[in-house]
Amino acid sequence: MSPERIVAVSEEPALLPDLVRVGRSVGADPSDRVVAVLLPGVPGDAADRARAAGAHEVHRLVAPASTDPHVLTSALEEVVRTLAPTLILVGSTKRGRELAGRLAGRLDLPAASGVTALRTEGGALLLDREALSGNAVATERIERRPAVLALLPGTTAPSPSVAPPGPAEDRTVAPVPPLTETVEVRAKAGGQLEIEKADRIVTIGRGLRKKEDLPLIEALARALGAEVGCTRPLAADAGWLSDDHWIGLTGHRVHPKLYVAVGVSGAVQHQVGMRSAQVVVAVNKDPNAPIFAQADYRIVGDLYQIVPALTKVFST
Amino acid sequence: MAETLRIGVAVKHGVDVTLTRADRATGRVDLAGAPRKTSDFDKNAVEEAVRLREKHGGTVTAITVGGPAAREALREALAIGADEAVLVTAESWSTWDTRAVARLLAGAYRTLGGFDLFLVGEGSTDHFGGLVGPRMAGELGIAEVASVRKVTIEGRAVLAEKDLEKEVEVVRAKFPVVLTVGQEINTPRLPTFMANLKASKKEAKVLAPPDVGLAPDSLAPVVVVEKVAVPEIPRKQVALAGASAEEIAKGLREALRAEGLVP
Numbered sequence: 001m002s003p004e005r006i007v008a009v010s011e012e013p014a015l016l017p018d019l020v021r022v023g024r025s026v027g028a029d030p031s032d033r034v035v036a037v038l039l040p041g042v043p044g045d046a047a048d049r050a051r052a053a054g055a056h057e058v059h060r061l062v063a064p065a066s067t068d069p070h071v072l073t074s075a076l077e078e079v080v081r082t083l084a085p086t087l088i089l090v091g092s093t094k095r096g097r098e099l100a101g102r103l104a105g106r107l108d109l110p111a112a113s114g115v116t117a118l119r120t121e122g123g124a125l126l127l128d129r130e131a132l133s134g135n136a137v138a139t140e141r142i143e144r145r146p147a148v149l150a151l152l153p154g155t156t157a158p159s160p161s162v163a164p165p166g167p168a169e170d171r172t173v174a175p176v177p178p179l180t181e182t183v184e185v186r187a188k189a190g191g192q193l194e195i196e197k198a199d200r201i202v203t204i205g206r207g208l209r210k211k212e213d214l215p216l217i218e219a220l221a222r223a224l225g226a227e228v229g230c231t232r233p234l235a236a237d238a239g240w241l242s243d244d245h246w247i248g249l250t251g252h253r254v255h256p257k258l259y260v261a262v263g264v265s266g267a268v269q270h271q272v273g274m275r276s277a278q279v280v281v282a283v284n285k286d287p288n289a290p291i292f293a294q295a296d297y298r299i300v301g302d303l304y305q306i307v308p309a310l311t312k313v314f315s316t
Numbered sequence: 317m318a319e320t321l322r323i324g325v326a327v328k329h330g331v332d333v334t335l336t337r338a339d340r341a342t343g344r345v346d347l348a349g350a351p352r353k354t355s356d357f358d359k360n361a362v363e364e365a366v367r368l369r370e371k372h373g374g375t376v377t378a379i380t381v382g383g384p385a386a387r388e389a390l391r392e393a394l395a396i397g398a399d400e401a402v403l404v405t406a407e408s409w410s411t412w413d414t415r416a417v418a419r420l421l422a423g424a425y426r427t428l429g430g431f432d433l434f435l436v437g438e439g440s441t442d443h444f445g446g447l448v449g450p451r452m453a454g455e456l457g458i459a460e461v462a463s464v465r466k467v468t469i470e471g472r473a474v475l476a477e478k479d480l481e482k483e484v485e486v487v488r489a490k491f492p493v494v495l496t497v498g499q500e501i502n503t504p505r506l507p508t509f510m511a512n513l514k515a516s517k518k519e520a521k522v523l524a525p526p527d528v529g530l531a532p533d534s535l536a537p538v539v540v541v542e543k544v545a546v547p548e549i550p551r552k553q554v555a556l557a558g559a560s561a562e563e564i565a566k567g568l569r570e571a572l573r574a575e576g577l578v579p
Contacts, residue, residue: 067485069450069460094446094480098462098496101447105418105454110538112414113445131544132442133333136345139542179459180493183475184486200577224578236500249444250498258577268333275549279575281568296552297571299564309561313569314578 002123003031007085008055009076010038011099013046015091015153017053022155023089024054026120033057037079039072040173041065047168058168059083067095068178073102075173080107082171085146087125092150100150110142113150125149134249134272193227193244200226200258203247203274206233207263207284207303211240217262220307223314229254231270247273263303266291283307321374321469324431325365326421326449327358327393329386331442338546345544347442348410354389357437359396361497363504364467365435366397372469375399377428381420383409387520394515395507401520402428406532413537414443418451420535423528425456432491433474438463438498449496460494461487465501 004027008019016036023034036050040063047058061075076099080088088103090096097113104111116137117128124143130152131138195201202221208214214228221228228245235246247254249269259277264270266282266289274280275294282295283306292298299306332353338345365376377400378393380386390401404420412420425431436449446462453460465484466477474493478485479500507515525532554571558564572578 069453069462073454094463097446098450098460101418101450102454102460104415104447105422105451106457108415108455110415111447111451112539113447126542130444132331132336132345132546133444135333136336136338136544136546138544141540141542142538143540144538180461180487180489182485183488186484186486188483232499258572279572279577280551281572292553294549294551296554297568298553298555299568300555300557301561301564305561306564309565310568313562313565 003029003033004087005083005085006032006034006087006089007079007083008034008036008050009088009090010036010042010046011096012091012093013042016046017049018153018155019089019091019151020050020053020055022118022151023087026087026118035059035083035085037061039075059171060168061173062170063173063175066178067182068180069098069102070179071176072099073106074176076103077106078173080146087146088148090148090150092152096150100148104148109146109148110144111148112140112142115149115151115155117156118149118151130272133268135268189242195227195229195244195247196252196254198227198254198256200224201229201254201256202226202260202262203229203231203264204234204262205231205264208234211238214240216307220260220311220314223311224258224260226258226260231264249273261291262307264291265289266294321369321372321433322431323365323369323374323376324425324428324434325361325376325378325393325398326434326436327362327378327380327389328355328437328440329353329380329382329389330355330440333441343545343548345546347544352385354392355437355440355442357439357441357498358389359392359504360499360501361435361437362393362396362398363502364497367502368433368467368469377402377431379404379421379424381412381417390520391515394518395511396505401518402523403520404523404528406525408532408535411537412535413539414445414447414451415538416535418448418455419530420525420528421448421452422455423525423530424523425452427523427528430492432472434492434494436494436496438496446496449494453494458492458494459489460496461489462496464495464497467495
């Protein structure tokens with residue numbers, strides 16, 4: 001078996017230390033190397049954090065900062081040519097998946113995204129990834145190298161190892177003209193809530209008849225010391241709550257100790273967002289709502305009667 | 317004279333996630349025998365393609381890569397308003413991975429003479445890898461904008477709003493460009509009876525891998541699915557009932573106290 005040479009790419013700098021740690025555990029042999037690659041424009045402290053996480057080497061790509069996928073993948077193509085990695089890791093963010101796909105297409109490499117666990121078996125990579133809209137786990141095998149993998153936060157890998165310090169090296173990248181031009185970047189409205197960190201969540205779904213009834217749900221959340229979550233229709237379609245409240249496949253994945261789903265039918269795309277909650281309470285007037293299959297405590301009833309009663313009981 | 321707008325759109329006839337059941341004993345899901353349907357976001361892609369044609373003229377060509385049953389996805393695309401339908405198929409279709417699908421789409425793109433705009437769902441309902449669109453653009457060496465929730469055409473370029481986790485990036489890209497779109501971009505129309513009837517009478521053009529410049533053995537999977545399983549999360553399934561809402565609420569308080577979640 002030839003040594004692993006693993007490149008961790010800083011598409012999302014906050015995820016880079018995790019990628020390095022996964023790289024170190026996959027490449028646990030003394031002859032294996034983990035190289036952190038900082039894309040142009042990434043803040044310098046990312047280098048320190050990558051080293052602290054165990055990177056053997058840090059390479060800073062020197063070029064004008066860009067978000068154009070062609071510019072970024074061209075820089076990564078050069079990295080692949082010069083560093084000859086066996087494995088390229090990026091974060092499974094929207095941009096990360098885009099880069100993984102484009103790079104894989106440029107160089108005809110195996111690729112997978114949404115990876116939640118990674119290990120090697122002989123020279124092959126074995127990975128778990130989300131499948132069926134996140135409600136199942138697919139185990140996949142990749143023999144051909146190098147491979148490009150986009151890892152979800154919290155990806156597990158066996159035996160993380162301790163880091164030696166390593167030098168940071170600047171690497172000038174030949175410039176390529178961008179294929180797209182950024183006209184404007186605007187922050188999303190809201191966006192302040194980090195619901196994936198919440199311990200308790202009260203989530204409201206389409207059972208809520210109108211936006212003006214939201215205080216009903218907010219009062220219950222206050223009584224329980226919980227954040228307010230919502231399903232896709234309330235955020236994306238109706239816009240009653242901002243995207244940072246949205247729980248589900250294309251919203252946020254949450255892991256609270258207590259999850260109270262009110263008027264939530266429980267579409268599979270919602271379940272993937274909440275399935276790792278410890279204790280689930282569901283309130284729904286439809287006894288056949290799919291959410292009940294995911295519930296520890298089931299309350300069949302009209303939320304307009306149940307929620308005020310819950311608020312009263314939990315406020316005292 | 318303005319050139320005619322050529323829009324391509326990829327549709328996938330994927331596993332119907334809502335009808336998929338795991339084997340109770342093993343937790344495994346048999347995907348080979350699972351019911352299939354058109355992937356949700358791909359309908360958004362077709363709808364957006366048809367809306368752009370309605371506004372700017374031109375043609376919409378729907379392309380699917382898959383088995384014989386994938387004609388159903390093409391029929392749906394035609395019913396929404398696509399002008400032409402293309403099925404890329406071979407006996408080995410069920411072994412094709414993301415790489416093979418992206419290569420076949422890129423091959424079809426070239427064989428059909430290229431497109432100004434090529435729309436793809438941001439992720440499929442069953443796989444949700446989000447790789448096919450960017451991978452195809454990478455194969456072709458053309459621009460792509462992923463996660464688009466709004467698109468307008470300005471001359472021979474698009475202005476697209478890219479929906480990222482914490483921000484929206486407005487991007488201008490000249491033709492040709494691949495766009496991946498999500499559910500937020502539109503609400504696909506429900507085709508009329510007549511549109512459905514007309515769509516079911518239209519023949520799809522059928523292409524084999526060699527027709528799009530690919531030897532069948534170059535499509536062998538490089539990412540092999542070993543198994544698909546549903547993780548078992550045991551839930552207590554306790555029904556709380558009572559004569560009044562307050563009684564039910566008190567019952568829940570007792571239960572959550574026992575869990576150590578409320579004082």
